[in-house]
Each structure stands twice: as structure tokens, then as C-alpha cells.
Amino acid sequence: MAEAKLAERPVAAAGAEVLTVNDLQAWYGESHILHGINFNVRAGEVVTLLGRNGAGKTTTLKSIMGVIGKRSGSIRFDNKEIIRATSDRIARLGIAFCPEERGIFSSLDVRENLLLPPVVRPGGLPLDQIFTLFPNLKERLTSQGTKLSGGEQQMLAIARILRTGARFLMLDEPTEGLAPVIIQQIGHTIARLKSQGFTILLVEQNFRFASTVADRYYIVEHGKVIDGFANSELSANMDKLHTYLGV
Amino acid sequence: MQALYAQLLVGLINGSFYALLSLGLAVIFGMLNIINFAHGALYMMGAFVAYFLLNLGGINYWWALIIAPVVVGIFGMILERTMLQWLAGLDHLYGLLLTFGIALIVQGVFQNYFGSSGLPYSIPDQLKGGVNLGFMFLPIYRGWVVVFSLVVCLATWFLIEKTQLGAYLRAATENPTLVRAFGINVPRMITLTYGLGVGLAALAGVLSAPINQVRPLMGADLIIVVFAVVVIGGMGSIMGSIITGFALGVIEGLTKYFYPEASNTVVFVLMVVVLLVKPTGLTGRAA
Numbered sequence: 001m002a003e004a005k006l007a008e009r010p011v012a013a014a015g016a017e018v019l020t021v022n023d024l025q026a027w028y029g030e031s032h033i034l035h036g037i038n039f040n041v042r043a044g045e046v047v048t049l050l051g052r053n054g055a056g057k058t059t060t061l062k063s064i065m066g067v068i069g070k071r072s073g074s075i076r077f078d079n080k081e082i083i084r085a086t087s088d089r090i091a092r093l094g095i096a097f098c099p100e101e102r103g104i105f106s107s108l109d110v111r112e113n114l115l116l117p118p119v120v121r122p123g124g125l126p127l128d129q130i131f132t133l134f135p136n137l138k139e140r141l142t143s144q145g146t147k148l149s150g151g152e153q154q155m156l157a158i159a160r161i162l163r164t165g166a167r168f169l170m171l172d173e174p175t176e177g178l179a180p181v182i183i184q185q186i187g188h189t190i191a192r193l194k195s196q197g198f199t200i201l202l203v204e205q206n207f208r209f210a211s212t213v214a215d216r217y218y219i220v221e222h223g224k225v226i227d228g229f230a231n232s233e234l235s236a237n238m239d240k241l242h243t244y245l246g247v
Numbered sequence: 248m249q250a251l252y253a254q255l256l257v258g259l260i261n262g263s264f265y266a267l268l269s270l271g272l273a274v275i276f277g278m279l280n281i282i283n284f285a286h287g288a289l290y291m292m293g294a295f296v297a298y299f300l301l302n303l304g305g306i307n308y309w310w311a312l313i314i315a316p317v318v319v320g321i322f323g324m325i326l327e328r329t330m331l332q333w334l335a336g337l338d339h340l341y342g343l344l345l346t347f348g349i350a351l352i353v354q355g356v357f358q359n360y361f362g363s364s365g366l367p368y369s370i371p372d373q374l375k376g377g378v379n380l381g382f383m384f385l386p387i388y389r390g391w392v393v394v395f396s397l398v399v400c401l402a403t404w405f406l407i408e409k410t411q412l413g414a415y416l417r418a419a420t421e422n423p424t425l426v427r428a429f430g431i432n433v434p435r436m437i438t439l440t441y442g443l444g445v446g447l448a449a450l451a452g453v454l455s456a457p458i459n460q461v462r463p464l465m466g467a468d469l470i471i472v473v474f475a476v477v478v479i480g481g482m483g484s485i486m487g488s489i490i491t492g493f494a495l496g497v498i499e500g501l502t503k504y505f506y507p508e509a510s511n512t513v514v515f516v517l518m519v520v521v522l523l524v525k526p527t528g529l530t531g532r533a534a
Binding site: 090 | 411414415417418420421422424425426427428429430431432433
């Protein structure tokens with residue numbers, strides 16, 4: 001009950017709830033990773049899951065995407081229960097995922113990588129807008145996908161899910177291992193996407209980066225959401241945050 | 248000299264079958280991670296479907312070229328849905344054993360009803376006869392088999408390497424989980440891929456019917472060589488399996504001319520050499 005209240009407390013954006021996660025549990029084989037995750041995301045928000053390594057942030061995203069074999073609880077997206085749905089169906093409902101390892105295909109060139117995810121509904125970004133956001137990609141279209149630099153691969157991984165018409169994006173540590181100037185570019189991109197009405201669920205270790213883009217935060221620890229607050233409450237929560245993240 | 252050209256032609260014909268079969272094996276291995284030992288039996292089924300169509304339904308060779316791959320492809324897709332799909336994620340050995348068992352059963356059933364001798368299947372009228380090329384006499388049907396196989400192989404290569412569907416296939420070979428998370432029904436794609444690979448085998452069976460007759464064990468004899476071809480070429484590559492298929496057919500043919508005693512073993516000698524020097528095959532990626 002306390003956790004349910006927690007999920008409702010921080011209200012930043014005025015949009016309707018698009019994602020509601022209740023008592024989400026998930027397993028990798030025999031190991032129980034998520035022990036009851038509760039949170040929500042409203043339309044047009046950027047929500048960030050923070051937490052230490054191994055806390056269960058990535059597993060939460062993967063569970064929402066339906067790629068974790070064993071999961072229970074409730075995940076409602078656009079008022080549809082998706083806890084039992086297969087990942088291809090979840091994608092077709094309008095959720096797009098950018099995985100931590102980026103998932104650029106080496107047997108595909110950049111253009112093929114970019115055009116790979118099928119359009120699931122109208123309203124995706126046209127290619128020329130994508131190239132405005134990521135001009136580097138335009139010059140590398142015929143390169144093998146994995147020949148790109150780490151930063152370019154990250155941009156490609158984000159770019160390809162913008163075409164599909166999915167309005168709910170899940171980005172798993174998009175800044176990991178990247179140079180500051182590229183992190184800045186990704187920050188601008190996220191801000192721009194938000195202004196275009198995309199809803200973004202972000203997983204980050206880099207709190208400094210997250211604080212430049214997020215509306216709200218949830219803290220994940222040992223497979224549970226243990227706290228949450230809005231960006232406006234950030235300074236008041238700084239001490240707690242340091243304890244949670246151990247920074 | 249005549250004899251050399253004749254052997255070269257035989258080599259090209261055999262190479263056509265090697266290429267069509269090893270291409271299907273490569274596609275199936277890429278997507279399903281299964282070493283499809285049933286491939287020879289399905290090739291044989293293709294020839295038998297053509298035989299049945301002609302003798303029971305009066306349906307000619309040209310229709311058989313289309314119908315047999317579809318029928319056998321559907322049979323293959325049923326196999327995949329009911330049996331092979333449960334082996335996903337297991338060691339290669341399980342798929343190999345299961346498909347080997349399927350091959351034995353299918354061949355056993357056909358042998359039970361048709362014995363071991365060959366059933367005749369005549370060359371379609373339009374492809375009868377031959378042309379004198381000056382340096383050799385070319386039976387039209389044999390020329391047709393080489394050209395048609397080459398076209399089918401290249402079309403398959405184009406489908407996989409140059410189209411959006413092929414991009415899905417290549418991507419799903421690398422990371423099926425992510426491709427599915429983009430909204431593509433990967434299990435259905437896997438089934439269709441198996442159908443495609445098996446259909447290519449059946450097509451080779453139809454092509455071979457007028458040349459080699461229709462026999463229950465026609466695939467069992469061929470598949471051993473084809474697996475050697477696949478090992479030499481490497482499992483991962485589409486173009487690699489096409490080129491290796493044709494090249495090894497030709498090498499076999501040349502051996503038949505220059506040193507006939509070795510013609511049945513030359514492919515296996517090459518296989519041993521390749522395995523010693525480059526275990527992933529000439530064009531293959533590490534498994």
C-alpha cells in the first residue's frame with residue numbers, strides 16, 4: 001500500500017498515465033530479480049529509473065518489453081494489460097526499446113539498421129528529421145553497422161526507433177561509455193523528443209546527465225522501487241540520493 | 248577433350264544440386280541453428296511429389312517445379328512447428344539427431360512402398376534433345392538445370408542480402424530477441440525460413456528427377472557430399488555456399504577426368520584439409 005502511494009506521489013506533467021507498473025516480479029531462470037516494482041509514467045514525461053548496478057533497472061525495461069521469460073504482476077500500457085503479451089505484440093502497441101548494448105546488427109549496413117524496425121503506427125519521425133537530429137548517420141549509410149563509433153552506434157540505436165511511430169521510448173543507459181560532447185548531443189535529442197511529445201522512460205547511472213532531462217525519478221534497489229520524486233524536489237532529496245546511489 | 252567437357256558438365260550439374268542444397272542448409276542453420284539432416288529426405292520428397300503429380304494427376308514438370316517445393320515446404324513447416332521449434336536454444340546435437348531420425352523415417356516409409364530401385368521420370372518435351380556446341384554436345388535439359396539452379400541461387404541470395412525481408416532474416420539470425428522486440432513475429436519468420444530452405448531442397452529434387460530417376464535413397468547418397476560441401480564453404484555465408492557448391496561439383500568433375508579413382512573422395516579430402524587449415528570453412532564465421 002505504501003508503495004502504491006509512492007507511485008502516485010510525484011506529479012510533474014499533466015498528461016494521462018500511459019504506463020502503470022504494479023507489483024512487477026521477474027526471474028532470470030531460477031534467480032528472482034524483481035521483487036515487486038511499482039511506478040507509473042504519464043504522457044509526455046521523461047521518467048528516469050536510478051539505482052546501483054544490478055538493482056533491476058534494465059530488467060524492469062526488459063520486462064515491460066516482454067523479453068524476460070518469467071514475469072508476474074501487472075503492466076498496463078495505454079489501458080491494456082501487457083504482462084502476458086509477447087514482445088512483438090508489445091512493440092506493435094507503440095513501445096520502442098533501445099537496449100543498453102545498443103544492439104546494432106553487424107550483418108546489416110547503417111541504412112538497413114535504421115530501416116529495420118517496422119513502422120507500427122503513423123506519426124513516426126520522417127528520415128530527414130532523423131538526419132537533422134543525427135547528421136553523422138547520413139554520411140555513414142553504407143557502412144557496416146558495427147563499424148560506427150560507440151557514439152554513432154548509440155545515435156543509430158535511438159534513431160531507428162524514432163521512425164516506427166512508437167511514442168513511448170525506453171532508453172537503457174544511452175550515455176554509457178560515451179564522450180561528454182556526445183552525451184550532450186544525446187541530452188539535446190531527448191529534450192527535443194520530449195518537446196515533440198514523446199514519452200521517455202530512461203535508465204541511467206549517470207545522475208548528472210539524468211538531472212538535465214528528467215521530470216521525475218524513481219530509485220530502484222534490490223528489485224524494488226524504494227523512492228520517487230520530481231525534478232523540482234531534487235535539491236531537497238540530494239542527501240538521500242547520495243545514500244541510495246552511493247556516490 | 249570431349250570427355251573433359253562432358254565431365255565438366257556433369258560437375259556443373261552436380262554442383263547445381265550441391266549449391267541448392269547447401270544454400271538451404273545455410274539459411275536454415277543461420278536462422279534455426281539446426282543442422283538439418285532431413286535435407287536429403289526432403290530433396291527426395293520433392294522428386295517423389297513431381298513423380299506423383301505426373302503419374303497420378305497428369306500434372307507436368309513445369310507445374311511440379313512450383314507445386315513440389317510448396318508441398319514439401321509446408322511439410323517442413325509442420326515439422327518445424329511440431330518438433331524443431333522445441334529444440335531452440337539447445338545444443339546442435341539435438342537438432343542433428345532429431346532431423347537425422349526424421350530422415351530415416353521418411354526414407355524408410357518411401358522404401359517400404361517403392362523399394363530401392365529408381366522410378367523413371369522423363370524429361371519434359373520442351374527440354375528434350377541437345378545442341379552441338381562445336382566442342383561438345385550439350386543435352387538441353389542439363390544446360391537448363393545448371394542455368395535454372397544458378398538463377399534460383401542468385402535470387403535467394405538477392406532476397407536475403409538485398410531486401411527488407413532479408414534484413415529481418417539476417418538481423419534475426421544475429422539477435423532474434425531484439426528483432427522480436429521491434430515488433431516482428433520472429434517465430435513465424437523462423438517457420439517460413441525453414442519452409443524456404445526445405446523448398447529449395449524439393450526444387451533440387453524435381454530438377455534431378457529426369458537425370459537421376461526417383462529413388463527413396465537418392466537424398467541419402469547426396470546429403471553426405473552436401474554436408475562436406477557445407478563444411479568446406481562454411482555454414483554462415485549464403486554466397487559462400489553457392490560458390491562452394493558449384494566449385495566442388497566442377498572439381499569433382501575434373502577429378503573424374505584426370506584421376507577417376509579419386510572422384511568419389513576428392514570432396515572429403517578437401518574437407519579434411521579445410522578443417523585442418525580453417526575450421527570455420529572458407530567463408531564461414533565462427534559458430
